[in-house]
Amino acid sequence: xxxxxRKPFGLSWEGGIFLALLxxxxxxxxxxxxxAATGRSLGEQLPLVFIFALLAYGLNVVVGxxxxxxxxxxxxxxxxxxxxxxxxTAAYAFQWPFWVVLPLGALAAAGVGLLLGAPTLxxxxxxxxxxxxxxxxxxxxxxxxxVGITAGSQGLSPINPPTDHPAWxxxxxxxxxxxxxxxxxxxLLLRNLERSRLGxxxxxxxxxxxxxxxxxxxxxxxxxxxxxxxxxLAGLAGVLYATRLTSTAxxxxxxxxxxxxxxxxxxxxxxxxxxxxxxGVMLLVGFDNILxxxxxxxxxxxxxxxxxxxxLTFTGWRLAVFGLALILMMRFRPEGLFPSSRxxxxxHPDEAVSEPVxxxxxxxxxxxxxxxxxxxx
Amino acid sequence: MPxxxxxxxxRSGYGPIDVLHDIGLSVDAGEIVTMIGANGAGxxxxxxxxxxxxRVRGGRVAFDGHDLTRTPAxxxxxxxxxxxPEGRKIFPRLTVLENLQMGAFTRTDxxxxxxxxxxxxxxxxILKERKGQAGGLLSGGQQQMLAIARALMSRPKLxxxxxxxxxxxxxIVTQIFDIIRDLNAKQGMSVLLVEQxxxxxxxxxxxxxxxETGRVTLADKASVxxxxxxxxxxxxxx
Numbered sequence: 001x002x003x004x005x006r007k008p009f010g011l012s013w014e015g016g017i018f019l020a021l022l023x024x025x026x027x028x029x030x031x032x033x034x035x036a037a038t039g040r041s042l043g044e045q046l047p048l049v050f051i052f053a054l055l056a057y058g059l060n061v062v063v064g065x066x067x068x069x070x071x072x073x074x075x076x077x078x079x080x081x082x083x084x085x086x087x088x089t090a091a092y093a094f095q096w097p098f099w100v101v102l103p104l105g106a107l108a109a110a111g112v113g114l115l116l117g118a119p120t121l122x123x124x125x126x127x128x129x130x131x132x133x134x135x136x137x138x139x140x141x142x143x144x145x146x147v148g149i150t151a152g153s154q155g156l157s158p159i160n161p162p163t164d165h166p167a168w169x170x171x172x173x174x175x176x177x178x179x180x181x182x183x184x185x186x187x188l189l190l191r192n193l194e195r196s197r198l199g200x201x202x203x204x205x206x207x208x209x210x211x212x213x214x215x216x217x218x219x220x221x222x223x224x225x226x227x228x229x230x231x232x233l234a235g236l237a238g239v240l241y242a243t244r245l246t247s248t249a250x251x252x253x254x255x256x257x258x259x260x261x262x263x264x265x266x267x268x269x270x271x272x273x274x275x276x277x278x279x280g281v282m283l284l285v286g287f288d289n290i291l292x293x294x295x296x297x298x299x300x301x302x303x304x305x306x307x308x309x310x311x312l313t314f315t316g317w318r319l320a321v322f323g324l325a326l327i328l329m330m331r332f333r334p335e336g337l338f339p340s341s342r343x344x345x346x347x348h349p350d351e352a353v354s355e356p357v358x359x360x361x362x363x364x365x366x367x368x369x370x371x372x373x374x375x376x377x
Numbered sequence: 378m379p380x381x382x383x384x385x386x387x388r389s390g391y392g393p394i395d396v397l398h399d400i401g402l403s404v405d406a407g408e409i410v411t412m413i414g415a416n417g418a419g420x421x422x423x424x425x426x427x428x429x430x431x432r433v434r435g436g437r438v439a440f441d442g443h444d445l446t447r448t449p450a451x452x453x454x455x456x457x458x459x460x461x462p463e464g465r466k467i468f469p470r471l472t473v474l475e476n477l478q479m480g481a482f483t484r485t486d487x488x489x490x491x492x493x494x495x496x497x498x499x500x501x502x503i504l505k506e507r508k509g510q511a512g513g514l515l516s517g518g519q520q521q522m523l524a525i526a527r528a529l530m531s532r533p534k535l536x537x538x539x540x541x542x543x544x545x546x547x548x549i550v551t552q553i554f555d556i557i558r559d560l561n562a563k564q565g566m567s568v569l570l571v572e573q574x575x576x577x578x579x580x581x582x583x584x585x586x587x588x589e590t591g592r593v594t595l596a597d598k599a600s601v602x603x604x605x606x607x608x609x610x611x612x613x614x615x
Binding site: 204211212213 | 428430449450451452453454455459460462466467468469470471475478479480482483511527528531
């Protein structure tokens, strides 16, 4: 077993974060006081973080556990969102309730994952990355162009809310708890998977495919399983996303930027680590959606006569800061901010328990076999 | 009784190139058989083709009553053939214990697996000391022991062993070869051994095959090969 994570007060960091998030809505003073300056509500922003964290979990199964570089996760996010669009809006006859559409979106995305994976997972490394990247772009353009089905760049709307109760639209809390609940369930599922035979097999496959094959693991089947699960989680996130927006949104919401953004979240957080995926998303989405507007507001107060000069807004520098942060990460902490214990071991072996030196007596050997050894290159 | 492993006129390779042209060999139950030959002769490729990791292009592989010619690698393990590949190839981020458990991946008999784990710890006490550590933190010799133990965890009838002495100190090599000999003598395990150190290999093995550019050019008892003047000149450095 990998060394256990540190547990302050008998609670893992992950558990602590989830607990804090569960308790947050019970303290309305934070909700009113904290971001009053920006006119934004943290309680309305956080569900977005949860949705992207779910998406990051899905990507993490493929990239983090199994080691397949996947650059098109947004496509599966889109499959989930459009499943919700087709089966829930008035544009189609289905109009199924949310609780049917939610698992359906996951299944649809997993199915598309299997269809894409079956012929392509034999590809290695860069080639698979290119296929997934291409698939992501093809999906986006298809959604844009088959206007008869997807309503093109308008998107399908309005998507039915899970309930007609007025609290759904007046209060942030129902959706907050819905997304947080799904996220925690996914975290529990993944935690058990990581400790299961399948989870270990994925890691073994990432470490060394030939050796894994020699142990009786079927690489094709294992990769396909990872792909299906990752896509399924992405589809789940897609349904929630569309439900929040009450629309599938413009297909541009599912473009390459989104896929790369999520890969960045995983890298910053720590590949293969659940806590890393969660905090990576919190950091980057938080930076984008919460911190940037605050800094922008502050700058605007300082320079009221900026007159729209882009270098006098933080938004103008946002991507530069982002890029710099990634470069610094790669230089100083390549394993991510919150790495899984396995990765940390490998990148910083000297920090691990030092091993005793093996006693080797050269020259005098024992046994007839060793006496003749010597011709070894 | 038919041999445990019988390879006939085997041909295989990578991409456009055939590496093996005509390999014929057999391993009887309870036998240690070694393949010796220069770099690029096709020793490792033979092992990989026998175990299904490289596709057979011609000829036949039969093992313990099964035709393995078209069997993929992951199905071969449960038939009783395990491989410890060249360069050890342990899983560096899995712990020693998890590495061993991966070796038993195809098995479902949990109590027996726990039994075998204890046996491996008896055979290689250092692995017990290190069982919670990541495999990548072991020394070369310990990794080789782990690779062999991992292969043994599937309870193979035949162990394919590729270059167990690679990059190891002489004393460790002795230890490892003593264990291989023991496994064979006490448990009757058959071994197909590939080894650059031809003298060492021929000392341990019952029979040997000499490979040259993808063909078997000589086959005999190991003791006979060890004294063959051609072998002594070509492979034993005399």
